[in-house]
Amino acid sequence: MAKSAARPILPYYLIAALCLAAALIAGWTPLAGRIDNYHYDWTLRLYPPPEPALESAILEIDDLTLLRYGGARNLRRTLALALDRLAPAKPRAVAIDLILAEESDADQDHALSAAMSRTPNLILSSDLIANAGQWEEPYTLFRPFAKAVGHVHADPDRYDGISREVQLEKAAHRLRRWALALEAFRLARGAPDIIESASDLRIGGLVIPVPRRGNRGRPMFIRYRGHPIPRVSVRQLIEDPATARRLSGKVVFVGVTSQSQARDRLMTPVSTITPMPGVEIHAHIYETIAQREFLWPAGNVSIVLACLMLAMVTATVFAFLTGWQAYGVGAIQILWAHALPHLLFQSGIIFPLLAPAASAWLSVICCAAWQYSLTRKQLSKSEADRSRYQQAIHFVSHEMRSPLTAIQGSSELMSRYNLSDEKRKQIAQMINSESKRLARMIQAFLDVERLGEGQMELKREPFSARDVVIVCLERARPLAVKKRIRLEAGELSADELLGDRELMEYAVYNLLTNAVKYSPPETQVLVTMRRLGERLHLAVRDQGIGMDEKELTRIGTKFYRTTAAEKSGEVGTGIGLSIVNQIVERHGGRIEVASAPGSGSCFTIIVPLHAAKPAAEVKG
Ligand code: ADP
Numbered sequence: 001m002a003k004s005a006a007r008p009i010l011p012y013y014l015i016a017a018l019c020l021a022a023a024l025i026a027g028w029t030p031l032a033g034r035i036d037n038y039h040y041d042w043t044l045r046l047y048p049p050p051e052p053a054l055e056s057a058i059l060e061i062d063d064l065t066l067l068r069y070g071g072a073r074n075l076r077r078t079l080a081l082a083l084d085r086l087a088p089a090k091p092r093a094v095a096i097d098l099i100l101a102e103e104s105d106a107d108q109d110h111a112l113s114a115a116m117s118r119t120p121n122l123i124l125s126s127d128l129i130a131n132a133g134q135w136e137e138p139y140t141l142f143r144p145f146a147k148a149v150g151h152v153h154a155d156p157d158r159y160d161g162i163s164r165e166v167q168l169e170k171a172a173h174r175l176r177r178w179a180l181a182l183e184a185f186r187l188a189r190g191a192p193d194i195i196e197s198a199s200d201l202r203i204g205g206l207v208i209p210v211p212r213r214g215n216r217g218r219p220m221f222i223r224y225r226g227h228p229i230p231r232v233s234v235r236q237l238i239e240d241p242a243t244a245r246r247l248s249g250k251v252v253f254v255g256v257t258s259q260s261q262a263r264d265r266l267m268t269p270v271s272t273i274t275p276m277p278g279v280e281i282h283a284h285i286y287e288t289i290a291q292r293e294f295l296w297p298a299g300n301v302s303i304v305l306a307c308l309m310l311a312m313v314t315a316t317v318f319a320f321l322t323g324w325q326a327y328g329v330g331a332i333q334i335l336w337a338h339a340l341p342h343l344l345f346q347s348g349i350i351f352p353l354l355a356p357a358a359s360a361w362l363s364v365i366c367c368a369a370w371q372y373s374l375t376r377k378q379l380s381k382s383e384a385d386r387s388r389y390q391q392a393i394h395f396v397s398h399e400m401r402s403p404l405t406a407i408q409g410s411s412e413l414m415s416r417y418n419l420s421d422e423k424r425k426q427i428a429q430m431i432n433s434e435s436k437r438l439a440r441m442i443q444a445f446l447d448v449e450r451l452g453e454g455q456m457e458l459k460r461e462p463f464s465a466r467d468v469v470i471v472c473l474e475r476a477r478p479l480a481v482k483k484r485i486r487l488e489a490g491e492l493s494a495d496e497l498l499g500d501r502e503l504m505e506y507a508v509y510n511l512l513t514n515a516v517k518y519s520p521p522e523t524q525v526l527v528t529m530r531r532l533g534e535r536l537h538l539a540v541r542d543q544g545i546g547m548d549e550k551e552l553t554r555i556g557t558k559f560y561r562t563t564a565a566e567k568s569g570e571v572g573t574g575i576g577l578s579i580v581n582q583i584v585e586r587h588g589g590r591i592e593v594a595s596a597p598g599s600g601s602c603f604t605i606i607v608p609l610h611a612a613k614p615a616a617e618v619k620g
Contacts, residue, residue: 076111079115121188126149134173220289307356317329484521537606548596
């Protein structure tokens, strides 16, 4: 039966499946979250949105404004002044990013409320009171003049504190608020309401794809712009009212940018060293909505599918291609895994990097390593085969030389000299026996090669082990008689085996002839056969030369003969036992040997029984 030469494919898919599992687990760890975040930030900076005419602007209360106009204590009066200066510019909406919750100096409060009353489309801010889960409401004097109150709750990333998303909707204490920038957009568009569904928000004709995600509200990725949003400082506006023109028709976000006073600064993907003031973040949120530059995260199913594809394609590549071809396609797989988030980002989809990259890298490395180890194994096997073959050729030529020399010499003797009939007969007999020995040697050599290659077909039929032993005993008896050795059978069970009777006969006969060969005259060779559990134990015990522990580990190796066997004068090839070993193994069994120098050996064949046939003990 010829061995299949097909490459094993399944291991590659199993390896890829394990790599996929590892990549998916790794992809959902906090460390992966951080790596994906950094990669997202980099991608965001790499592909900035186009720079159209922006709708928003910032009216900032910077350090100089505070210095010139009485600092934080006089903030409300300064703000009132700024609103009055802004009015002629007719902004589309004015969003004040300041929490004006408590009462302060009465004069200032009245001045500010008066200025607010003259500001159309005014949006005031509200934030959650820390640890109270409650909204901080604008002061009652200001509240009536606000067309809307928007929340300014920041939602920085829980791993690195960077602001990437805003919760457009935030609920606390049974009161739901829309984000400040969203309210500013609604008023700027003159829309009466924000129409909501589970998957989006609608304002006028604009659909914002922000599905509600449980207690995370409706998170929206902020498309931070590469260029800064136009700014005018309150000081500039007060000192030069003409600067109001720069704010005309814009949605103006008013807030503190002063390094010392702005407490709502956050790091963003586009921040370098200094965090971005909250008022600027609101303007970026506004532009994301107004310019429709929405980004949405890829779903978990699509991430798993992409990773699965990468791993399985890699497995297929390494299962069917080898060498540089496989490595080349593997490298393309890795490149592809890294390029995927970039390609998808162009279409507004945020795809993680770590899970697909890990899937590609792991599966390529592991499949390549597996293929390499297989190739190494094949190489060393073929090297071992070659050296075995050389050894065999060496052995055959060496072993064949002695019978050939004998045949050659004898035939020369016969042809050159006048020999008596008796001598002639003697020489002819010798030629005959030596040529038979040559034939046996060649047959044994071929058998062992064919068995080793798996080319010798093993029959699968039930046969009686007892019959095999009896036949072999009869065949070996003349040899034993010649050496005055008692060849005896002990207990022989009547169990059946399943397999090749002829090959089993070869094995048993070989053990018997070895026992006779390597035993001195007047000794005994005993064969017993016992059933132990589901196995048959067939033992051949002799009282011969035996062997030591070191030799025990080596017998059965092709061409190995013990020193005692060499010295015994018995002719041998050293390959019989290796054939016996293979025959027994092919029958699902094994051979056990117990021996000591000078005190005999016991070779036991242990093979599984043919299940169908029950046992019956018979005395041989
Ligand atoms: P061969 O007998 O032709 O040399 P085998 O492969 O049958 O080849 O046996 C290998 C070697 O194992 C023998 O040369 C001998 O050294 C050792 N051996 C096998 N059977 C016995 C035995 N019954 N007693 C002692 N040595 C044995």
